[in-house]
Amino acid sequence: MLQISTIEKEFDRCVKGLEKRGLEGAENLLKDVLTLDGQRKKLQGQLDDILHESNKLAKEIGQLFQQGKKEEAETAKKKTTELKQKSKSLGEELSNIEVSLSRHLYNIPNIPHDSVPAGKTDEDNEIIKVEDSNIPDLGNHKKPHWDLIEAYDIVDFETGNKVTGAGFPFYKKHGARLVRGMINYFLDKAAEAGYEEVQPPVVINEDSGLGTGQLPDKEGQMYHLEANDLYLIPTAEVPITNMYRDVILKEDQLPIKHSGHTPCFRREAGSWGSHVRGLNRLHQFDKVEIVQVVDPNKSYEVLDQMVGHVEELIKSLGLPYRILRLCAGDLGFTSVITYDFEVYSAAQEKWLEVSSVSNFETFQANRLKLRIKNSDGKKELAHTLNGSALAIPRIMAAILENNQAEDHIKMPEILHPYLGFKEIRKN
RNA sequence: AGAGGCGUGGCAGAGUGGUCGAAUGCGGCGGUCUUGAAAACCGUUGUACCGCGAGGUACCGGGGGUUCGAAUCCCUCCGCCUCUGCCA
Incomplete structure (x- = not known):
């Protein structure tokens, strides 16, 4: 499959190549890929931040338990519930995007070489x-x-x-x-x-x-x-x-x-x-x-x-x-x-x-x-x-x-x- | 096919719930020493994604689950080994 970086850097060449194959709506298809990839990056970033929070909290809770501060630990635990829910829903959203992205990519054929003649059959x-x-x-x-x-x-x-x-x-x-x-x-x-x-x-x-x-x-x-x-x-x-x-x-x-x-x-x-x-x-x-x-x-x-x-x-x-x-x-x-x-x-x-x-x-x-x-x-x-x-x-x-x-x-x-x-x- | 065991970084091999992306050894890379090499010694050494960067996230066969927290516990799939059975 095509690399997303190629689609990004050589957008026009990719569009023309796919059109040469007779693929309809090539430009929109490739735009969708870039949009999806942008969404993917954004969501991934958000998810990473939340996971970062969770990881930090988990470590703190561990330390509190070891210091015998059970009550404080229990309080901290409660905070994680919200983070968990957020990360779960973000995770689902992200995997939906990823599935959609890879389905797009799997359906895009290769870009023909310049020397390949135009033609249908x-x-x-x-x-x-x-x-x-x-x-x-x-x-x-x-x-x-x-x-x-x-x-x-x-x-x-x-x-x-x-x-x-x-x-x-x-x-x-x-x-x-x-x-x-x-x-x-x-x-x-x-x-x-x-x-x-x-x-x-x-x-x-x-x-x-x-x-x-x-x-x-x-x-x-x-x-x-x-x-x-x-x-x-x-x-x-x-x-x-x-x-x-x-x-x-x-x-x-x-x-x-x-x-x-x-x-x-x-x-x-x-x-x-x-x-x-x-x-x-x-x-x-x-x-x-x-x-x-x-x-x-x-x-x-x-x-x-x-x-x-x-x-x-x-x-x-x-x-x-x-x-x-x-x-x-x-x-x-x-x-x-x-x-x-x-x-x-x-x-x-x-x-x-x-x-x-x-x-x-x-x-x-x-x-x-x-x-x-x-x-x-x-x-x-x-x-x-x-x-x-x-x-x-x-x-x-x-x-x-x-x-x-x-x-x-x-x-x-x-x-x-x-x-x-x-x-x-x-x- | 049945029973049991196992699957950790390039390789070997620790690690049974928190400070583990992971000890140690080998290999690789860089350096010191040497005329050169070897040995010895010192340092360094996984992949992917996001970010200008600091840094962050994920990955211990694959997927799912339990938990505040999983290489570690549970389920499932795959693969490998041993024994038994069958077979070219």
Whole structure:
């Protein structure tokens, strides 16, 4: 969430940023925050004074008792009753204000970067790079991947439907091996780039959901385990970034770089429809995520590195791709700037989003209380970033479609050592 | 899952109702000594909020309660340890 000090110091920039996102009444919302914060300070001051009085009296009463002056002590006790009532009512008033203040703050999204284009929907996203020279000419044996996976018997939706439900497929044979091979390849590449691998829990508690911003905003997108009040992760970003919740890092520990593979679970409530077929959208899918916690002065340099890393991965697989800079209206709640990567899936003739790389600046760190202590002993909020590197099923869809031939599907050469086969054939 | 125990500052560890934001040791930082280092000695050393400042308030796992006053008593939740049970 935004820092109140930022709202105060850069009020106009914040208003403009929120308006760019299409948030209505941004100025009033931010004014309310400042008003509430002013009230908070005032009440806190009053309460502190009363508590000060009470503390003083309590000490005096203690001394009177020790000196055996019981009557005087009893008289003094009576004075405290009034103070107690005052502090109680002030305390309630204060906590009401605080609740209201934090509700406001939790509902205010991050301020977009200057370079983020204005716009409302994904139509307005800015295409900053297109690499489409390798879109294959598939001639007349062009099959979408949902036909291919059936023909080659490598993903089984029907059995997934029976065992769990729609959106939970079984990968089989070469398909299962392809998933595992890609995960290993992506993790190896992340390791080469200096990311330390972790294998995080795939369920998280409420505090973690709040920390990275999935809660309270996107409550309905996560699977909730009610019996334990835990959530299935929608991305490894959540557990990995939350490793650093309530942590004060020393300068020389930076940058923190982690990679992790997890299944990701998304309810995708409301986004299901006939246009979503095959591997394009699932309730459970595998993804390798990269996360960094960095010095605030270096986060844009790091963002470029992460974008470069993802681009190299996609290139190495020989897939046509493009890079988008999301417009303000399409930008995630917590993000300052996001680059999306899409690969071209040549049979369905569609661009598929396979990665999203974002800088959150201090937005997550503020919720997480993730700080850096510099050599002068001063503390400041860190910047957090993350990116998919990469999401498996859509990469798989594009590989299958783009590399299909009459009676086989070629695997990208870079994956051969990870697969134990060079092409998928029937049987 | 059941029974019992425990949860205090960066770490270790005192503290069972008032003078406790908290002894002591270690670690950290500064200094003396030394050519330099170590040792020794001296000093200093939690976080957050409010305030120009003096200073004030809150925090001893989380939340609530009793009391004029709670690290200390009570309730509850969470976590850890031991034993028993179950299980990959």
